[in-house]
Amino acid sequence: MAQVVIRSLNKKFDEVHAVKDVNLDIRDKEFMVFVGPSGCGKTTTLRMVAGLESITSGRILIDDKVINELAPMDRDIAMVFQNYALYPHMSVYDNMAFGLKMRKFGRADIAKRVHEAAEILGIQQLLQRKPRQLSGGQRQRVALGRAIVRHPQVFLFDEPLSNLDAKLRVQMRVELKKLHDRLGTTAIYVTHDQVEAMTLGDRVVVMKDGLVQQVGEPLELYNEPANRFVAGFLGSPAMNFATVKVNRNNGAIWAASAGMQIKVPPEFADRLGRYVGQEVTLGIRPEDLHVASAADPTELGFDVVVEVVEKLGSEILLDVAAGPDTMVASVEPNVRAKIHDRLRLALNPERLHFFDMQSEAAI
Amino acid sequence: MIEGAIWRRWVFFYFPLTAFIVALLFPFYWMVITTIRPDSELYRPWNAPNYAPFWTSHPTWVHIKDLLTETLFGTWMLNTMIISLAATAISLFCGLLAGYALSRLKFPFAGSLGTMIFITYLVPQTLLFIPLADIIRNFRLGDTPWALILTYPTFLIPFCTWLMMGYFKSIPKELEECARIDGATRWKAMVYIIFPIAVPGILSAGIFAFTLSWNEFIYALVFLSSPEEKTVPVGVTSELIRGDVFYWGELMAGALLGSIPVAFVYSFFVEHYVASLTGSVKG
Numbered sequence: 001m002a003q004v005v006i007r008s009l010n011k012k013f014d015e016v017h018a019v020k021d022v023n024l025d026i027r028d029k030e031f032m033v034f035v036g037p038s039g040c041g042k043t044t045t046l047r048m049v050a051g052l053e054s055i056t057s058g059r060i061l062i063d064d065k066v067i068n069e070l071a072p073m074d075r076d077i078a079m080v081f082q083n084y085a086l087y088p089h090m091s092v093y094d095n096m097a098f099g100l101k102m103r104k105f106g107r108a109d110i111a112k113r114v115h116e117a118a119e120i121l122g123i124q125q126l127l128q129r130k131p132r133q134l135s136g137g138q139r140q141r142v143a144l145g146r147a148i149v150r151h152p153q154v155f156l157f158d159e160p161l162s163n164l165d166a167k168l169r170v171q172m173r174v175e176l177k178k179l180h181d182r183l184g185t186t187a188i189y190v191t192h193d194q195v196e197a198m199t200l201g202d203r204v205v206v207m208k209d210g211l212v213q214q215v216g217e218p219l220e221l222y223n224e225p226a227n228r229f230v231a232g233f234l235g236s237p238a239m240n241f242a243t244v245k246v247n248r249n250n251g252a253i254w255a256a257s258a259g260m261q262i263k264v265p266p267e268f269a270d271r272l273g274r275y276v277g278q279e280v281t282l283g284i285r286p287e288d289l290h291v292a293s294a295a296d297p298t299e300l301g302f303d304v305v306v307e308v309v310e311k312l313g314s315e316i317l318l319d320v321a322a323g324p325d326t327m328v329a330s331v332e333p334n335v336r337a338k339i340h341d342r343l344r345l346a347l348n349p350e351r352l353h354f355f356d357m358q359s360e361a362a363i
Numbered sequence: 364m365i366e367g368a369i370w371r372r373w374v375f376f377y378f379p380l381t382a383f384i385v386a387l388l389f390p391f392y393w394m395v396i397t398t399i400r401p402d403s404e405l406y407r408p409w410n411a412p413n414y415a416p417f418w419t420s421h422p423t424w425v426h427i428k429d430l431l432t433e434t435l436f437g438t439w440m441l442n443t444m445i446i447s448l449a450a451t452a453i454s455l456f457c458g459l460l461a462g463y464a465l466s467r468l469k470f471p472f473a474g475s476l477g478t479m480i481f482i483t484y485l486v487p488q489t490l491l492f493i494p495l496a497d498i499i500r501n502f503r504l505g506d507t508p509w510a511l512i513l514t515y516p517t518f519l520i521p522f523c524t525w526l527m528m529g530y531f532k533s534i535p536k537e538l539e540e541c542a543r544i545d546g547a548t549r550w551k552a553m554v555y556i557i558f559p560i561a562v563p564g565i566l567s568a569g570i571f572a573f574t575l576s577w578n579e580f581i582y583a584l585v586f587l588s589s590p591e592e593k594t595v596p597v598g599v600t601s602e603l604i605r606g607d608v609f610y611w612g613e614l615m616a617g618a619l620l621g622s623i624p625v626a627f628v629y630s631f632f633v634e635h636y637v638a639s640l641t642g643s644v645k646g
Binding site: 050051052071072073075077078079081082083085087088089098099102103146150 | 535537538540541542543544545546547548551555556559560562
């Protein structure tokens with residue numbers, strides 16, 4: 001049982017305000033992912049939870065106990081580092097046993113726990129090796145093993161998969177998820193990879209410039225981003241943005257730019273009403289665009305010129321120009337489009353996003 | 364390895380390498396050959412018919428025997444060994460802790476302190492021995508091994524500190540952080556994690572410190588006066604050169620025997636020593 005509560009957390013390094021007023025409630029057994037571009041304060045926040053960085057102001061509580069002043073060793077946490085931080089002079093067994101030895105566990109108990117963890121991670125046959133004799137994936141497992149032998153209250157992961165090659169990363173991602181389901185320990189996971197964030201997290205915290213942008217379940221963030229940054233950061237290929245002017249015409253609200261003229265569905269009309277005559281940012285995800293057919297109403301379509309065709313097999317990505325705006329559309333693999341072709345694309349009216357030009361908040 | 368034609372390999376690799384090895388090893392060869400040549404060959408004029416400077420036809424142990432029986436060479440060796448080991452131990456201990464603190468702990472003026480320690484290393488011993496002589500006299504340490512055991516660290520500690528600072532900086536900080544999360548105090552993380560990883564660095568600092576103290580000349584010459592307190596470099600040169608008479612055979616025998624411990628230390632630790640100069644922690 002361990003929930004982690006962060007209240008008004010701030011961190012300043014001399015001139016740089018790295019973490020600004022972060023408030024979070026991480027529930028027991030939850031897998032919480034911090035995601036954001038580099039320098040967004042996610043690792044600093046994690047290191048403050050670990051006790052490796054001092055706290056400028058604010059409080060961190062684990063199970064209702066303020067841990068601000070506790071040494072890392074007294075917080076009952078385990079951390080997996082990006083470069084694994086395996087002790088190079090110790091065997092895998094000793095690496096995993098080190099934390100237990102420091103905590104004065106009995107020899108038999110240590111052996112039992114290490115073998116248990118090794119079995120979970122499938123590294124029993126590596127216990128006598130030194131870290132330098134291991135591959136990247138094996139080192140990663142040992143680092144995980146070292147964290148789980150202690151049965152800590154909270155796991156902290158600092159970009160643990162970023163040193164692995166792409167294939168291994170996908171594999172370890174799945175294993176991490178399974179491991180978390182099996183152990184049920186509260187976990188905080190830092191990554192800059194939005195795919196990892198979406199696939200691993202029970203909930204995801206998106207950070208930028210030290211500020212929390214949005215907290216929520218992965219699909220919630222994906223479908224209802226709070227602002228333009230979150231919308232653009234999550235999803236690959238990224239959301240398309242275009243600047244449009246909001247007009248009222250014949251009782252309906254229209255969003256128009258040089259390259260398109262779209263009738264805004266009634267559910268957005270209310271919210272966009274007060275932007276009439278002003279410019280807003282329109283966001284459309286690539287998968288919400290398709291090649292228009294006769295069934296599509298004309299007021300939801302616009303003409304484009306194909307600039308690049310990327311055939312990915314399961315889908316085709318079309319980089320297109322709609323007037324001055326460029327967009328990416330993810331279309332069915334059977335679409336026959338060539339470079340310089342003129343096409344008409346239609347969009348899914350229920351999945352439009354609008355953002356304020358100044359505040360960038362979702363409308 | 365040099366690619367291409369065989370002549371290129373000879374011109375750019377084998378020839379320079381051979382020249383280098385000859386230049387390095389010739390003094391040792393000269394030392395050995397002079398040690399085992401009888402005086403009659405040593406003092407033969409260069410234009411004598413059977414003059415052969417690079418070879419001897421009558422090798423003899425007489426110089427070594429003389430050195431060991433007629434002089435206090437054994438005592439000098441023992442003195443040098445005790446002084447070098449003690450000075451090295453003191454310097455390593457201080458250098459290790461200072462190097463760790465300067466590279467790992469955050470405290471005001473850590474950077475400038477490091478530079479200042481380095482600057483003290485740059486003060487030449489030929490200047491420093493004058494004030495030091497005064498201090499040694501005031502503490503009444505003159506002509507005792509302590510005069511050297513306590514003064515050698517003045518140049519050994521800055522040296523060890525700098526070497527260890529560089530080495531500690533090459534050890535990833537995460538290792539220590541991980542150990543501290545694992546339940547180690549800073550002291551335990553240092554002893555169980557950082558120092559074992561730094562063994563190559565510690566060894567090379569130790570070897571260098573030992574060699575520097577073993578070969579040190581000026582302080583030993585100034586602070587020690589009785590023959591039975593002297594170290595090898597001073598003892599050999601002061602007792603085997605009398606006026607303008609050079610006892611070349613014994614001198615070279617002393618130099619040869621005096622360099623054996625250093626050579627032994629080097630070859631014994633060479634593996635670690637090379638590792639610490641060529642790379643640090645392989646994860």
